[in-house]
Amino acid sequence: MKPLKRKVSITLDEDVIEKVKKLSEDCDRSFSQYINLILKEHLSKIEK
Numbered sequence: 001m002k003p004l005k006r007k008v009s010i011t012l013d014e015d016v017i018e019k020v021k022k023l024s025e026d027c028d029r030s031f032s033q034y035i036n037l038i039l040k041e042h043l044s045k046i047e048k
Helices: 014-026 032-048
Strands: none
Touching: 014 032
């Protein structure tokens, strides 16, 4: 079963958007998928 997802709206700096877009394309992921991955990794690190 897939995890539930919700749409959210956030405001990001333009330079952050461009960098994340590039990284997501390099990994063949959507922008949203890549943001989700980044956040999960960050949360995992700070929970240790």
